[in-house]
Amino acid sequence: MQVVKTVADVRRIRKELAGTWxxxxxxxxxxxxxxxxxxxxxxxxxxxxxxxxxxxxQFGPGEDLAAYPRDLERDLGLLEQAGADLVWVPSAEEVYPxxxxxxxxxxxxxxxxxxxxxxxxxxxxxxxxxKLLNVFLPDRAYFGQKDAQQVVVxxxxxxxxxxxxxxxxxxxxxxxDGLAMSSRNVYLTxxxxxxxxxxxxxxxxxxxxxxxxxxxxxxxxQAMRRVLEAEPLARTEYISAADPRTLxxxxxxxxxxxxxxxxxxxxxxxxDNLLLGDG
Numbered sequence: 001m002q003v004v005k006t007v008a009d010v011r012r013i014r015k016e017l018a019g020t021w022x023x024x025x026x027x028x029x030x031x032x033x034x035x036x037x038x039x040x041x042x043x044x045x046x047x048x049x050x051x052x053x054x055x056x057x058q059f060g061p062g063e064d065l066a067a068y069p070r071d072l073e074r075d076l077g078l079l080e081q082a083g084a085d086l087v088w089v090p091s092a093e094e095v096y097p098x099x100x101x102x103x104x105x106x107x108x109x110x111x112x113x114x115x116x117x118x119x120x121x122x123x124x125x126x127x128x129x130x131k132l133l134n135v136f137l138p139d140r141a142y143f144g145q146k147d148a149q150q151v152v153v154x155x156x157x158x159x160x161x162x163x164x165x166x167x168x169x170x171x172x173x174x175x176x177d178g179l180a181m182s183s184r185n186v187y188l189t190x191x192x193x194x195x196x197x198x199x200x201x202x203x204x205x206x207x208x209x210x211x212x213x214x215x216x217x218x219x220x221x222q223a224m225r226r227v228l229e230a231e232p233l234a235r236t237e238y239i240s241a242a243d244p245r246t247l248x249x250x251x252x253x254x255x256x257x258x259x260x261x262x263x264x265x266x267x268x269x270x271x272d273n274l275l276l277g278d279g
Contacts, residue, residue: 001080003087010049010088010135017085019046022168023138025129028052029069029183030078033173037142038082040170049086049136050079056092057103058124069186088135095131103127106160109152109247114271117237117262122153129154133163141165146172146180148260148273152247172272174200180272187268195233196265199272202227206241206259210276217241217250217257224261237262237269244275 002013014021022041026034041048052075059065072089079087103123109115110122133141143151151169158167173181178200179193188196202224209223220241228236242249244258256277263270 001076001084001087003076003089005088005090006094007090007135010086013086014049014136017047020140021045021047021049021136021138023132023136023141024048024050024084025132025141025143026050026052026075027054027068027183028075029071029186030075031173031181031183031185033144033146033181035078035082036173037144037170038079038084040168041140041142042083044168045140047085048083049088049138050084051088051090051132051136052076052079053088053090053095053128055095055124055128057096057127058121060118060120063118064184069183088132095128104130104157104161106153106157109149109156112242112247112249113238113240113260114149114262122150125150126153126157130157130161130163133158133165138165140168142168142170144172145169145275146182146272148258148275149247152245178204180270182270184268184270188266192233192266192268195231196268196270198228198231198234199261199263199270202239202261203259203272203274207274207276210257215254216252220250220257220259224259228261228263233265235264237264 004010022045024037024041038048054068056065104126105123106126115122155167177197179196205227206220206223209220221239224239228234240260242258244256250257258273258275260273
C-alpha cells in the first residue's frame with residue numbers, strides 16, 4: 001500500500017497501476033462501516049484508492065472540526081489490511097491552496113434536513129468529493145447509506161456534472177444493538193451509548209408501521225417521535241419521512257420513503273436512516 005500527500009503523487013501512481021479503480025473517501029477514525037466499503041471496492045475493482053482527510057469546508061462555526069477524532073496510524077493499518085493500494089492523506093493546504101476560489105453548490109436536495117441544520121455543509125461535501133473524483137479518476141466511488149442525504153447530493157452532482165463514474169451505495173453497518181457505526185460514537189459516555197439505541201428503535205417503530213400498510217408520512221413521523229420522546233437523554237433536531245429522491249416531506253407516501261433523523265445525546269450529534277419500499 002502506498003501512502004502519499006500530494007495530488008501529483010496520486011495521479012502518477014494512478015497512471016502507473018493499470019486496471020479498474022474503486023475509491024473510498026473517508027475522514028478517518030475508521031470503523032467497520034468504512035472497512036466494509038473498502039472490502040466491497042476490493043471485490044469489484046483491480047485497484048482500491050482511499051482518502052483520509054478531515055474536510056474543513058463541511059464544518060460550520062461551533063462544530064467539532066478541531067475535536068473531530070483522528071488516528072492516522074491506526075487508519076492506515078486498517079486500510080492496508082482491507083486491501084487498499086493507494087491512500088491519499090493531504091494537508092488542508094494541498095486541497096485548498098491559499099488562492100482557492102471554487103466551490104460546488106448543489107441546489108434543492110441540499111436545503112432540508114442536514115442542509116437546514118448545518119448551512120454550508122453540503123457545499124463543502126460536494127466540493128471535496130468533486131476534487132477527490134477529479135484527482136483519483138476512479139471507475140467507481142463507494143459511499144455508505146448511513147449518510148443518506150449526502151448520497152442523494154453526490155448522486156445529483158455526479159449526474160449533473162457528467163462524472164464518468166459509477167456511484168456504489170453500501171448498507172449501513174450497525175452494532176449488535178442497532179446503533180449505526182459512526183466516528184462520533186466515541187463521544188458517548190456508557191449511559192449515553194445505551195440511550196443512543198433510541199435512534200434505531202425509532203426508525204424500527206416507523207418501519208413496523210410501514211409494514212402494517214400505513215403510507216402516510218405524518219403517521220410515520222409520529223411513530224418515530226413517540227419513541228424518541230420516551231428517551232430523556234435524546235434531544236431531537238429533526239424527524240423526517242421524505243421522498244427518497246427529492247427529500248421532500250411526504251404526506252401520503254406511495255412506493256418508497258426515506259426515514260431519517262438527527263438527535264443529540266450529550267455532546268454527540270447522531271444521524272441515522274432507513275430506506276423503505278422502492279427507494
